[in-house]
Amino acid sequence: MTPFALLYAxxxxxxxxxxxxxxxxWMVLRPAAVAMLQAPERLKLWADVFRRFFHWVWVTVLVLPISGIxxxxxxxxxxxxxxxxxxxxxxxxLIMLALFLRIQLLQLPALKRAIAAEDWPAGGAVLGVIRRLVGINLVLGLAIIAxxxxxPAL
Ligand code: HEM
Known part of the structure; x- marks a missing residue:
């Protein structure tokens, strides 16, 4: 495998x-969680999902620019x-990175604080912000891949 092929992969x-x-x-877990879980369980589920997923996102936000450059x-x-x-x-x-950092550094700690305080309305509001930011990043990511x-010869 050539270095170019490895970086591309x-x-x-x-x-x-x-x-x-x-x-x-966004498309699968979110509607399933809304249908199956009450607010306390749903918020705790999302806090754990983000914690686990964001480990992988940190790897990808480093690999993408290094391999891309x-x-x-x-x-x-x-x-x-x-x-x-x-x-x-x-x-x-860069926009996707900024939105990810915003969720990781601001919204996720706020979600954890709301869960610790058992303030479910506040937690729901934070989750709404995260949902919107992740939705933007999803659209941007799909657009970049397309x-x-x-x-295109722009
Ligand atoms: C600093 C950030 C990035 C740089 C410098 C970069 C650079 C590049 C370069 C030079 C290529 C090869 C283009 C070609 O062969 O014509 C490429 C391909 C690709 N990039 Fe990126 N990229 C970056 C971020 C991203 C992101 C954030 C995504 C998606 C979320 C992405 C998805 C892709 C895909 C899917 C391809 C392969 C396209 C294909 O051959 O069909 N890149 N990138």
Whole structure:
């Protein structure tokens, strides 16, 4: 396997794990949890789901730019000579990273505090914010994958 192929595989696997995990959480686990669980159990479930999933997201947010910049140099040379869709991919990544850091550093601690205080309405409000931010990141992630796969001549 060439270094380029290895980086490419790592890059696409990282994108799959992050975006696929968000798709499952948003489209499958969220409606199932609403249908099956009362607020206290649902909030505790989500706090544990985020704790476990975010370990993997930390790996992907590191692997994506490292592998992506490696691919960029091997395939296109200078930064400016890459096609526009690669610049858009890197730019949207920064937005996804910022939203992820916001959930990890602000919303998740607030959710844990609400659960510890058994303040279920406050916990529900925090979960609503997380749901919105993850929804934005899911749409961005799907858009990046579609863009990178289509490789349009922008
Ligand atoms: C700093 C961030 C990133 C950089 C520098 C970067 C760079 C690159 C480069 C140079 C390629 C190869 C393009 C080509 O061969 O035409 C690529 C492919 C790809 N990237 Fe990224 N990328 C980044 C973030 C992301 C993110 C956040 C995602 C998705 C969530 C993503 C998904 C993909 C996919 C799916 C491909 C493969 C497309 C295909 O060959 O079908 N990338 N990336």
């Amino acid at each position: 790592l890059h696409v696997l990282a994108a799959t794990i992050w975006v696929g995990g968000m798709f499952f959480a 490696g691919l960029w140099h091997m395939r296109f040379g200078a930064m400016a000579s890459a096609p526009r869709y690669v610049h858009i991919m890197a730019g949207l990544y 863009l990178a796969s289509a490789r």
